[in-house]
Amino acid sequence: MKIAIDVMGGDNAPLEIVKGAVEAADEYLIDIYLVGKSEEIEKILDAKAFNNPRIHIVNATEIIENEDSPTIAIRTKKDSSMVVGMKMLKNGEIDAFVSAGNTGALLAGGLFVVGRIKGIDRPALAPILPGRCGPVMLVDAGANAECKVRNITQFAMMGEIYFKNVMKYEFPRVGLINIGVEEEKGTEFTKECYKALKESNKSFVGNIEGRDILEGKVQVVVADGFTGNVVLKVFEGTAMTILKELKIELMRSFITKIGAFLSKGAFTLFKKKFDYTEHGGAILIGLNGPVIKAHGSSNAKAIKNAIRQAIKCVDGKIIESIKNELEEN
Amino acid sequence: MKIAIDVMGGDNAPLEIVKGAVEAADEYLIDIYLVGKSEEIEKILDAKAFNNPRIHIVNATEIIENEDSPTIAIRTKKDSSMVVGMKMLKNGEIDAFVSAGNTGALLAGGLFVVGRIKGIDRPALAPILPGRCGPVMLVDAGANAECKVRNITQFAMMGEIYFKNVMKYEFPRVGLINIGVEEEKGTEFTKECYKALKESNKSFVGNIEGRDILEGKVQVVVADGFTGNVVLKVFEGTAMTILKELKIELMRSFITKIGAFLSKGAFTLFKKKFDYTEHGGAILIGLNGPVIKAHGSSNAKAIKNAIRQAIKCVDGKIIESIKNELEEN
Incomplete structure (x- = not known):
């Protein structure tokens, strides 16, 4: 290769x-x-x-x-x-x-x-977030600030195929980022997306709220690039701010410093879990x-x-699989 | 009262x-x-x-x-x-x-x-987030999934007045949530909002990205209710997931448990800082x-x-101040 x-x-x-x-x-x-x-x-x-x-x-x-x-x-x-x-x-x-x-x-x-x-129609930027129950792909994280419904259904299809072929999930689940789980929630655009996803994608399980993205309910979250980019950056910003503040508090006294030293192993494991460097990059899907x-x-x-992620994509024949899916439908 | x-x-x-x-x-x-x-x-x-x-x-x-x-x-x-x-x-x-x-x-x-x-035209839901350098108000966090430019400029004005009159900031700063800091970034809608905010609001300092919301660059972040709700929930979800995972790692071994016990004071201070209960509620502004x-x-x-927040709103004459501002312009 x-x-x-x-x-x-x-x-x-x-x-x-x-x-x-x-x-x-x-x-x-x-x-x-x-x-x-x-x-x-x-x-x-x-x-x-x-x-x-x-x-x-x-x-x-x-x-x-x-x-x-x-x-x-x-x-x-x-x-x-x-x-x-x-x-x-x-x-x-x-x-x-x-x-x-x-x-x-x-x-x-x-x-x-x-x-x-x-x-x-529109390729998307698809980073992998460190979910509590495994990786979560966010499509689109910012390649297309404005999207049509058709783009969203294609993002969902490509994310699904990535998880099936590259990540080897038999039944990946796909969710639409929205401000409520019910079908009628959100904007006119998200309502149309919901309908189109329900019709076109067997892995689609419904809307997903921002607070559940990392909880493992779905492997693929789709959004227009504006919303996806906001999600990605709020996620990064919150994680960064929390770790920074926690460090400040831990370094404040002698006792807490010793505590921090003793619990270092836990922090290392924790950081590894939330470290973007562990999860490869974002595929331009x-x-x-x-x-x-x-x-x-x-x-x-x-x-x-x-x-390593690139190798997995080649091994998993991601491009051919997407082409096959498009030909079949 | x-x-x-x-x-x-x-x-x-x-x-x-x-x-x-x-x-x-x-x-x-x-x-x-x-x-x-x-x-x-x-x-x-x-x-x-x-x-x-x-x-x-x-x-x-x-x-x-x-x-x-x-x-x-x-x-x-x-x-x-x-x-x-x-x-x-x-x-x-x-x-x-x-x-x-x-x-x-x-x-x-x-x-x-x-x-x-x-x-x-449209009241907004305005929660207070625990920023690193003090409170940050998010307007609108979900009352209006779809917004007009005029709504956004009103959100900005009301948030500014809240910080001036209730929080007693002489020069609060207002930012627009966007996917880049440059004026030309984002959707057609955010570009129009940027222009209108620049013309109408002296406290407007430009676009703000999701990762900077908690960093203290601005006190008021404005967004349509869809985007604002996504921001709020991703913030809540990330904070919750991180603390949950950290707890799991800290409880894994005897040594890390002792470490966690010794650094308890730091966690308490940290939690107090990020605890929503410390910051009151969201005003329906x-x-x-x-x-x-x-x-x-x-x-x-x-x-x-x-x-306490309600008392501050009454003391700060938030309603009258907004009315005065509307009459003056």
């Missing part, structure tokens, strides 16, 4: 990206294509595994920065690590592409360079090839886990 | 409601009107403070249940504690009304019985009289704090 990584994208690029990718090559026995400025990559590899025949360098002279306007960057920076990697995916030279770079540019590049699966968006602040471990 | 309490509303009614109200009467030196089934109230008071001249009983024979359809309940249960209390507010017999009952019915009753402030919705699971302490 061949996976390409955007070495220049993310807060910790290029060092952590290369480290994570090299570790993944060895651990998962795959071919890794490091896309970016070759002299920088070689410098890092010199100290590590330069002679590893599983590691390949693909030179790309430009970098898409976080501040760049997505569409303009994709159109003008033709030799950026992101565009070069996506072209390789488009041309079938690699099986999947991973980037921790500019999310907007990755979405734009996905549409312009990789292209959509025929029949999917609906593109005609697996593209994984790793978190912007990814370290080597997060990159390795995003690569 | 005269405050009426819906004794029959909430998961812990009537006992905890009466307890909290009696405590508030003594602590805040106000007159409390307990609205509900008089024989039940008397039974509870017999064991407590029946002879306290600050406590008054107002008999209401019906109860609006959580399962009741809001509008039908308000129209048919004329002698319910909720409707009776709201009529007292409407008639000027009391200064404010507090209820932990059915939120939808309280909103419907607010519109039909108490009525709107002239010039306010825009009604022609102060109505406070206490959390459905309120205990005596939460009720007492909701009453």
